[in-house]
Amino acid sequence: MINKNRAGDIIKKLLSFVPYEADVNIDGGENSVTRFAGSEISQNISTEDAVVTLTVYDGLKQASCSTNVTSGDGLKKISDDVSAMLASSSDGEFEYEPGCNGEVNENKKDCELNETFGIKNRAEIISRQIKKLSSEYFASGALSLNKRFVSFGNKRGAFRYSEFDEVRYNTVITHINGESGGGGCIGYNACPPDTDAAFDEAYTRAKMARDPVSIEPGQYTVILSPAAAADLLTYIVMPICAKWLTDGDSYAAGQLGKQFFGRGITLCDDAANNLTRPLFFDYEGSPRKTLKLIEKGVIENYLHDTKTARRMKTGTTGHAVTHAGDGGYAMNIVMQPGSTTIEDMIGSTERGLYISELHYTNYVNPRALLVTGLTRNGTFLIKDGKLCEAVTNMRFTQNLKDAFNNVTAAESKTTPADTYYSATIAPSLRIEGFCFTGKS
């Protein structure tokens, strides 16, 4: 893996090759995954890579070249290529603006997760867990260790480097008759995940999932697990990306400072939360601000990179993921907890559904914040305050503005859930009138 000194050398060397304003990004590491299916290890892989990206600017022109060939003349080649591309390109919208040069908390790993989640450890963990299963059940899933580093430098003298380990685990435990329960977890160096607890939760759900009944679509009170709640939260946060606003895709257009969701909804993007990915600068080298996104239901901020910020006459929030002006993306979504327990939430629900996981959620219309998706790996009826029989998977088609105006309870505890970029921290939520439009 490229260490801080080597990253600095590569960046200096590349910057010396080009006479332009330039940014260099290096992103890489070692990603190891042990997959299991049918209670056996089925795929076991390890990949090491590092991608160097040189982005150059000349007036309104911009061009970018990436390579993972850093030996020999690999670096010289991308500097020659990017110069040629720059010459043949035409003007873009903005001149170069360096990312904000504010102080960055440089992350250093305080422990090596390789000692707990190395090649042999992963096989042993999975083997130990599978031994807990009775002969009627089998397990599938994946346990991965991603040892990652990210570095940035520019002609103005900025240099950033950060490294972290990320562990992701998910499992589905299935009865020989086909009913299943799921669980998962995600963690970083400061707070490694408890894979055994996730496995036990999946097994409990699998046992509860036997002999499901089929119920009719319609509106139901639902209690979402933290994983299911986190899934929906990402669909609320993505359109807060400024690029979505300028593209006309976002429900949040013209809504800044307005009450949009219920007063119980408070969300921020917080790289300082050590349960989420500890990366304290963005692709443009700007510090990743702790940013209020939604405060008591009011949309407080949009997520920016330098280009969308200039377009909307504001400053970057440190959420760039490219140099192409794709806007800002939240990687550290944290929802403020409520004040109740999951037991009380279920106990006070006369009739409803408990949802363990959602599957294949997608926008039907992002502008209207209408999404669809399905339940998966453990959906249970709640009757008179008690979890009862399992139900078969249901399709929802739900306006999330309505849903997050109908949250009637949030758990006092929050849990990290594995979402696309990183962990999303969410409590269990109770939502009234959740709209199911089909069933499997």
Next chain:
Amino acid sequence: MSDSIKDAFDYCIKQGAEYADIRCKDIQTEVLDMEDGIVCNISSERSRGYGIRVFIGGAMGFAATADEKNLTDTAKKACEIAEAGRLLTSNPIKLAKKEAVWGTYRTPYEIDPFTVPAEEKIKLLAECHAIMRKTADVAKTMSIMNFRREDVIFADTDGCRINQSFLQSSAAISARAVSDNDMQVRSYGNTLRAGYEMIIDMQLEQNARRISRESVELINAQQCPSGFFDLLLTPTQLQLQIHESVGHPTELDRIFGSEAAFAGTSFITPDNLLKKEQIKYGSEHVTIIADATADCAGGLGTFGFDDEGVPAAKTVLVDKGMLAGVQSSRDNSIKINRLSGGMGLSDGWQNMPIVRMTNINLMPGDFELENLIGGIEYGFMLDENKSWSIDDKRVNFQFACEIAYEIKDGNLTGKIFKDPIYTGKTTEFWGSCDGICHAGLWRVVGVPNCGKGQPMQIMRVAHGSAPSRFRKVKVGVSDDK
């Protein structure tokens, strides 16, 4: 074979490997992205590396490196990983037999897109933007060109030596119209294994005019009605219908549960296959073939050999409505006592091959488009997908399209509706197909972003189809609320 590959294989054999293979992939891409007539991204990327897969004692290990000098160390890591896997491998992984072939393959093309100057590409896209922006009320125009060259060397300890070179070209344009509470988009584009000649043949300018006009008309259009209606689906929607409800459920690794914890499984079970049970998948009009051969020219799933060294093949998945086959690779086809279907593919050097779609094609029928439209009393022709979702067994699906063209009394009325959504269950839906247009209207549409596996692999696949008619499909969700 280079000395470093030979050394890596020698190391694996010494460690007791039954089999090992290596994929060297050198991938170059170029992207040109414009918005509102202005270049917002011009970039290129090169990714080169080596992936080694080794089987020891029935367990598999895979390791990959970007540095050829590390090949023996990478082989060592792959062996260590395989050894660790033996801890939990009571049923040793076996591989179906294959020929030890030496071969080459190259995507046929006329114009290498990497030799076309960026100025020329920008000029073409800028012309499309100018045309689209002439339409009053178009709020935003977008376009992209994307080119990819992939040089692959495959070798294994059985004696296979294969060199392949793939070339992919892609262009897309879109126009967006916006009102206070709505945004409507119309798009046009395709991705094929072809050279720059496919960009020239796409008639981007003519289509720019059409889509910009329709995007503005959609803003003022009514919402598509809800209810049960006859639908005519065009290839730009059928491609995803085929992909999600035929492509994925017929992947044998999903059927055996390998993807249970992530992408899901299938309504088709191992027992269905082992007991050779008859499964009615659709009507007698529906024949679907996985075709990786040169017969499917331009398909993103067209190649000479898969990433396990198995020659490209045709597999009938659905024959006149009956399930007839599945998609497979070497480690799972053996479980149903068959040879690999040649669908073991990886999206790059850093990932191992898993079962991936090639070109999954709905075969043409013999209907004229006018006849299919003429048989609809009231319904819609839906074009271009904009939303998709399907359950983890690939049964319950829901799609949204960009536009619905009204059909009344056997004619297109000229009226359009916005936001059409339709939903259904896989075999019922394909069972409702009562007509497919002839080969003259059949076209291949590329899907360059199919995600599967952990870590996620993004594969490039394609689907051929002609406009097809489906009876009494559930349209819309507003009547469910």
